[in-house]
Amino acid sequence: MNILSLFVLVPVLTIVAIVFTKNMKQTRLVSAIGMGIQLVLAAVLIFMYLSERNAGNTATMLFMYDAVWFPTLNIHYTIGVDGISVAMIGLTAIVVFAGVFASWMVEYLSREFFISLILLSSGVFGFFISLDLFTMFLFYEIAVIPMYLLIGIWGSGPKEYSAMKLTLMLMAGSALIMVGLLGIYFNSAPDGGPLNWNLMDISKITIPIEMQRFLFPFTFIGFGILGALFPFHTWSPDGHASAPTAVSMLHAGVLMKLGGYGAFRVAIFLMPEAAHEQAWIFIILTAISVVYGAFGAIWQKDLKYINAYSSVSHCGLVLFAVLMMNETALNGAIIQMISHGLMTALFFALIGMIYGRTHTRMVNEMGGLMKIIPFLGVAWVIGGLASLGLPGLSGFVAEMTVFIGAFQHTDVFHRVVTILAASSIVVTAVYILRVVGMLLFGPIKNEHFLHLEDAKWYERFSTITLIVSIAAIGLAPLWLSDMIGFSLGPIVQKLTGLPFASLF
């Protein structure tokens, strides 16, 4: 059996096992074991991938497998991974694993909760391994739909409104993607021959430029909505604020990365000519996202809103880097996805843990928590430092790679937007330190907080998993960056030499 198919199979088997569990304890144990296996599997995959590469295997995609499952429309189950998808799979496995432990205490309908959560993750894994556009889209939908239930049932606050808003906006994105993918499909054989959905095959031909001009915005915006592209990001603050802890973690940590990954793998890779022509529009939008999200975060009081706006800023940087379309910037984009995935998951986990104790998410109602719950406090500071790009943690590596990459373009337009995007590092420091100061430092404002308990073992487990991953990337980024860089080679080859259209 192909190792990649296991990534879809293990979650499905876990779901089946959960169906037969009797109570919450069994359910969470089964989920933890299932996702633990998944994490080990991801580690094995990374190891296998690297040893194949070391052995001199230079094929673009490794561990390929192909089977037809709908011959009429030539739809295949084609799977395979390169360094980029391997990295994303690793991220997903870590976040899902940490997410299970962060929802250790979900009592209400726990079985259904874990089933939805793991179903969602199976969609994400499927998305990252597929090379067939239709299958990819199918997994994409599997990942998006359970979100509605998870927020609508287990959420808090105006959860129906938020769930509806999030789902409808993402569905609008799906509709745009669908148009884009169908357009690509019908242009997949310009010289005659059977139409097909295969990503790698389509990448070898050139889609007619008129069609590209029409299809690129559909595909890019469609994926961009999930990647919180300004001005289609407003689902994110409301959705995250209402979602339960693990769902926020998964959503911001992994699901939003589907947007960045799709925008890069499908929109830019398959339609590079149109991408270069239209890039300036989207570069402006993403630069706005980066700065605007950061400024937006300063004024918020609800921890989840702060983190949601921070995500808008960080994910904006992903799309910004993707649009720079050179090897360094793209490498930075992927690392930024991973880095943001880990640290935002950490933040949402911590917000959930703090909210579970204080029953408020308003920073102005808290203060001095460092003294009462030092473990969570220190974890928060580490997450904050990662978010503001402290060397030694993952955010720094990602941001610096992005900025250096973006700076390789010599024209004034790219220089200006790069400096604008780079200025977000200051604004980020402002909102991160503001929250740290209000939440953790200073005198204790509410005496009810004096008796709060510090993190439980499962909370520590979840937090430490994420922190270790963040630090590991931050301290030794070379292997990750090289793994991604190797796979970017063929993609960048397709992108180089094309002229940028520009506003100036």
Place this chain on the structure above:
Amino acid sequence: MTDYSYTILIPLVPLAVFLFIGLTGHKMKPIVSGLIGTAGLAFGAILAYITAISYFWGGHEGAGYASIKAFEIPWLHVTKNLTISLGSLIDPISVMMLVVITTVSLMVHIYSLGYMKGEKGFHRFFAFLSLFSFSMLGLVLATNIFQMYIFWELVGVSSFLLIGFYYEKPSAVAASKKAFIVTRFADLGFLIGILMLSFNTQTFDFQTLVSQTGPAISQPGGAAFMGLSVLTWSLIFIFMGGAGKSAMFPLHIWLPDAMEGPTPVSALIHAATMVVAGVYLVARLFPVYALGAPDALTVVAWVGGISSLFAAVIACTQTDIKRVLAYSTMSQIGYMMLALGVSGYGGHDGLGFMAANFHLFTHAMFKALLFLGAGAVIHAVHNNDMSGMGGLRKYLPWTHATFLIACITIAGIPPLSGFFSKDEILVAAFHHNPVLFYIEYAVAGLTAFYMFRLYYSIFWGKETHYHHTPHEAPLVMIIPLLILAFGSIFAGFLPFEELVTSDGLPFELHTEWAIAIPSVLIALVGITVATIMYRKVTAIPDKIAGSVSHLYKWSYHKFYMDEVYLFVTKKIIFRFISRPIAWFDRHVVDGTMNGIAGVTQFASFNIRNLQSGKVQQYAYVFITGALVLVFIFVFLW
């Protein structure tokens, strides 16, 4: 050639100590964590001395001191040409800095064993001190500019953690935040400078950058923007980072507030080591500045000169003893920047370069001594404000003696070390720019005045009645004072013109008495004025303050720089940028989305009447339609 690869251990040992104390410190006795931290630093200091002795006096091949890349590993491949590496670079200035940092850090560690005794976060304090030492040592050993940026950020965060050490105190939290954000803003300039420089030279490596045949110096490029070349602009941006860290005007506002941290931290970070990182940065890239972009160097000189005067004026009116010292630090670093700015490259032209490093070295000794002495005073009277002090010389004899030595040193009285290093700076300024030279003369007088104002207010002046009789600090705090006092007295005799020069070659140094004698006289005038005004309680200070009331008021309020910054941050960023964005997002962007949803709902609500399922309604519509058609066919056709 000697193998210096062991130097990498000098930063790595404090890192290991940091991780060890950070993870297990809460389980051990406080004093154990302190001793582990101190032992780690002592190890580093010994290695640093071995390095210094074998590098400077161990015999070297050829003329002068070479720059040796002792250790390097790749950390990240960024582009085809650009690789970020981590390693250690050994050359005169980095070896000198190793000695300075490990010495002062070790003194501060020992001192803190006494000063911080009984504090709640004792092990946390030592963990952070080790983290800082690691970062600072990594910074000075950097082989490339990106490694420097990495450690630059790390020292920033260590400083943030240590300023905010008393995190339950809102003023400390605010100060730590301010320090971090202001320096971060400066670091943005540093980053942009690195991006520009590395893009144009395709290298991060210091040895390549400063090489005279390297891409930076041999092809500086023509005028690009506002008459200055790209290289000049990138160096100005890089200097912005240095100015932020070194608290140069107008990015200095974080430094006085940073005094909220424990006093040993102020001595280590905000006097002797981290704040001179900006000087070190310019010194590190000095050949590029001097040979490739003299215009950028002029900027450095003026920023340094203005800062030194500005800070000296403010220091004359402050009453918090740590703030006086903070402004004094800013003023002295201004001297060093100025010295670099007026320096040329090579031989005797590089006098300013040598003087800047010399002054950095002596300043580290006497300023650390001043801060630690101030700490001993604060320890004794539990108060920072000099208006509540006086007559302490009777209670604190050792502190008094060492503090006096430091005051004489900083005032520039021979033969103490401050005289020598300051004199070289004045000579260098004299030959380059007379305006700056006279500014520095004035600053020399002001320095002597405010230091002795401070000295008399603490140890002489009025006989204050104290609640508890002040007691001399314990031995563990006195010993570092004595060692640093020894350094302050004798550091001036080190032959810096043979050791640390711009091109690595020794040159002949002559004392220019025509400049040295007036400078000593000016200092003596400053001391005399301070003696008259503050040795005994008199009405003179108030009278003078009244006669120049405007200047006094502006100086007392630090020229209202804090108010300007508060206006920018609170009013402009929070109220006029962030708040409107939040509103815009909620009501315009999200409002549009909700509007679309609302219109859809409204439309569907109305359209659904078409399919109501009521047969009589269908029949009614059907018949009406049929009648209309009949009417049309019959009458209109």
